[in-house]
Amino acid sequence: MDRILFGDNQFFGVNHISDEKSRQQLVHFKNDEAIIEVLDLAIQEGVNTFMCTTYARIGNICSHVKSNPEKYADFKIFPCMPYAHKYANAVTELGMVGAVKSYLPGNMVGTMLKGGWAFLSKDYLKLMEVLVDAEMKMFEGVSTPIIFLQNVVTDMLLGLQAGEVLAAFHQYVKKRYNAEAGFITMNLPLLSKTLDGLGIEQPIICTSFNKEGFRMSGGVKAYEEVLAAKKCRVIAMQIFGGGFIPAKEAVAYVSSFTEIESILFGASSHGNIKATTSWIREMSLANNKTKSLPNEQSKL
Amino acid sequence: MDKLKLAIIGLGKMGLSHLSIAGAHSEVSIVGVCDTSKIVIDFLKKFTPFECFSDYKKMIESSKPHAVILAVPTKFHYEMIADLLQKKIHVFSEKPLTTHPTEATHLTQLANQFEVVNQVGYHNQFLGTFIEMKRLINNGTIGTIQHFTGEAYGPVITKSNESTWRSNASEGGGCLMDYASHVIDLINGSIGVITKTHGFLLKKIYSTNVEDAVYGLLELSSGVTGVLSVNWSDETYRKMTTRITINGSNGKIICDATELKVFLKNSIEMEGYSKGWNIKTVGALQEPVDFYLRGEEYSAQLDYFIKAALKKVPNTINTFEQAAHTDRAIQLIQSSN
Numbered sequence: 001m002d003r004i005l006f007g008d009n010q011f012f013g014v015n016h017i018s019d020e021k022s023r024q025q026l027v028h029f030k031n032d033e034a035i036i037e038v039l040d041l042a043i044q045e046g047v048n049t050f051m052c053t054t055y056a057r058i059g060n061i062c063s064h065v066k067s068n069p070e071k072y073a074d075f076k077i078f079p080c081m082p083y084a085h086k087y088a089n090a091v092t093e094l095g096m097v098g099a100v101k102s103y104l105p106g107n108m109v110g111t112m113l114k115g116g117w118a119f120l121s122k123d124y125l126k127l128m129e130v131l132v133d134a135e136m137k138m139f140e141g142v143s144t145p146i147i148f149l150q151n152v153v154t155d156m157l158l159g160l161q162a163g164e165v166l167a168a169f170h171q172y173v174k175k176r177y178n179a180e181a182g183f184i185t186m187n188l189p190l191l192s193k194t195l196d197g198l199g200i201e202q203p204i205i206c207t208s209f210n211k212e213g214f215r216m217s218g219g220v221k222a223y224e225e226v227l228a229a230k231k232c233r234v235i236a237m238q239i240f241g242g243g244f245i246p247a248k249e250a251v252a253y254v255s256s257f258t259e260i261e262s263i264l265f266g267a268s269s270h271g272n273i274k275a276t277t278s279w280i281r282e283m284s285l286a287n288n289k290t291k292s293l294p295n296e297q298s299k300l
Numbered sequence: 301m302d303k304l305k306l307a308i309i310g311l312g313k314m315g316l317s318h319l320s321i322a323g324a325h326s327e328v329s330i331v332g333v334c335d336t337s338k339i340v341i342d343f344l345k346k347f348t349p350f351e352c353f354s355d356y357k358k359m360i361e362s363s364k365p366h367a368v369i370l371a372v373p374t375k376f377h378y379e380m381i382a383d384l385l386q387k388k389i390h391v392f393s394e395k396p397l398t399t400h401p402t403e404a405t406h407l408t409q410l411a412n413q414f415e416v417v418n419q420v421g422y423h424n425q426f427l428g429t430f431i432e433m434k435r436l437i438n439n440g441t442i443g444t445i446q447h448f449t450g451e452a453y454g455p456v457i458t459k460s461n462e463s464t465w466r467s468n469a470s471e472g473g474g475c476l477m478d479y480a481s482h483v484i485d486l487i488n489g490s491i492g493v494i495t496k497t498h499g500f501l502l503k504k505i506y507s508t509n510v511e512d513a514v515y516g517l518l519e520l521s522s523g524v525t526g527v528l529s530v531n532w533s534d535e536t537y538r539k540m541t542t543r544i545t546i547n548g549s550n551g552k553i554i555c556d557a558t559e560l561k562v563f564l565k566n567s568i569e570m571e572g573y574s575k576g577w578n579i580k581t582v583g584a585l586q587e588p589v590d591f592y593l594r595g596e597e598y599s600a601q602l603d604y605f606i607k608a609a610l611k612k613v614p615n616t617i618n619t620f621e622q623a624a625h626t627d628r629a630i631q632l633i634q635s636s637n
Contacts, residue, residue, distance in 0.1 A: 012538075013538060014538070015558070018558055018559050018581070019541060019556055019558055019559065020559075022538075124342075124343050124346065124347070152593070152594055155320070155591075155592065155593050156316065156317070156320045156593060157320075158320070158324065159319070159320025159321055159322075159323040159324040159591060159593060160316070160319060160320050160323055160344070160347070160348050160350075161323055161348050161349055161350075162347035162348050164347050165347055186592035186593075187324070187591055187592060190324060190591065212583070213588060214583050215592060216588070217588070217589055217590055217591050217592045218590060218591075219588070241583055242581065242582070242583040243581065243583065244581055244583045244584055
């Protein structure tokens with residue numbers, strides 16, 4: 001994994017502190033060109049990994065990447081699935097079964113009409129695989145070395161104590177996409193313990209990590225203990241604590257942990273991208289604690 | 301210390317979310333889960349350690365819970381809750397409490413009579429921004445309240461379809477019961493109890509059996525009036541967005557789940573607030589939770605219920621009595637239309 005990963009919240013108006021800011025961002029990134037422009041700025045600053053939710057519009061970004069293979073030779077996408085609000089709204093509108101049906105590919109609906117639904121509904125893991133495939137369709141031809149399960153699903157399964165499904169996701173993306181599974185969570189201590197219990201070695205976990213303890217369930221201390229135990233590869237997200245920790249302070253805190261492998265952040269302006277990436281590099285080097293230099297890539 | 305023996309009835313979107321949060325709670329032992337949907341129950345049987353039932357009465361009899369979370373369609377609430385209360389089981393019910401205020405009043409009486417903890421899932425009251433808004437109102441920060449606007453918008457029904465209980469008013473579906481009830485409850489709980497309604501419009505946008513938008517004027521017992529504006533067919537919102545705006549003699553409050561904006565005409569003696577605009581974000585106002593699933597407020601409300609059932613906190617937030625006020629306001633709106 002690269003030391004720095006670029007996130008997508010700013011492109012889709014996901015803002016944890018202000019609905020107004022969120023609207024401004026939606027206006028700014030109304031056209032795909034505006035997103036591509038910012039991705040190109042990030043690449044210019046040496047950030048070659050884009051971690052994004054599987055919104056329909058990401059398909060357009062993938063098409064752009066595929067049609068410019070030379071320009072994006074080193075570019076990677078880490079898809080994060082599913083886009084939960086899409087499913088949640090569908091459940092409210094169509095009911096649980098209706099929602100699942102509405103997101104299955106056309107040929108699956110045909111299978112269901114022939115009685116396949118009864119079969120499929122018993123084989124939940126098969127159903128999971130079909131849904132993963134549906135989400136992955138838009139990434140065909142793009143490098144996706146890590147495929148993430150969104151926190152709402154990871155954490156839901158975690159609370160339900162259904163770790164077996166997390167393990168099945170881990171196995172499936174390896175088998176079908178030759179990719180590593182990643183898990184986004186707001187509950188690092190519990191997830192790390194659960195994945196360890198399932199025998200998943202060194203899982204990739206993307207989790208909130210900031211000095212204020214924002215969205216760090218169980219508290220900062222418990223998170224720092226998980227890092228020290230070195231049983232997982234951690235990507236720090238929400239490093240600005242949803243926006244209320246001063247940027248430089250925020251970067252200094254996460255950069256001080258050798259065990260944090262990657263840092264995820266999103267920004268809209270060249271100035272912010274440049275500042276944040278250079279702080280991460282400087283502070284990581286200054287701490288002399290990074291395993292790899294910023295632009296070096298590990299096996300993935 | 302003994303854990304709270306908890307059972308869950310109804311495993312739709314809310315029920316599963318509650319089950320996950322309760323399943324991760326250190327003071328809870330899940331003794332049973334119940335739903336009539338085979339697909340959900342089969343999933344839970346196969347992948348989770350919970351004991352599964354399709355008949356809630358059998359579950360109660362066999363698992364003997366101290367407390368129950370009820371997340372079934374609203375039309376079933378009254379009968380099931382009355383049954384549970386008489387068995388002296390603490391009840392957390394999804395909102396709205398009932399489809400008729402007389403039922404809500406009766407449930408309130410039963411809950412008091414049998415001395416059981418009772419709570420309804422109006423989660424906004426556990427959000428840091430709305431909690432702070434209420435504190436400011438109670439402290440008279442913005443002076444005498446002159447007017448308020450309660451709003452909620454989101455993209456639930458964005459095309460024609462009539463297939464679930466949410467599209468059936470008698471079952472507790474529709475924008476009024478679903479989205480608007482949250483705003484009504486926030487107004488009741490933070491500004492004052494709604495006693496009159498004026499000029500309400502229940503508008504259909506995509507649905508044929510229920511309203512998709514609710515617009516009208518509300519009057520509180522204090523005489524203060526305000527506007528209610530709710531639309532669940534608004535695609536310009538990524539997810540449900542609830543906002544309360546209050547004009548007072550000393551300023552204004554604009555509050556949503558993420559941000560609290562306070563304008564003060566004159567300075568007041570209160571930490572963190574001064575003349576002019578003051579902006580506080582949820583990050584600074586929200587208490588952390590032990591397990592996070594979809595917003596601190598969902599975890600916080602269950603944690604509060606669990607602690608109330610274990611007698612660690614008083615049972616004073618989102619009680620049946622308060623939810624009955626909301627059911628009453630819903631009926632006022634329905635009958636004025």
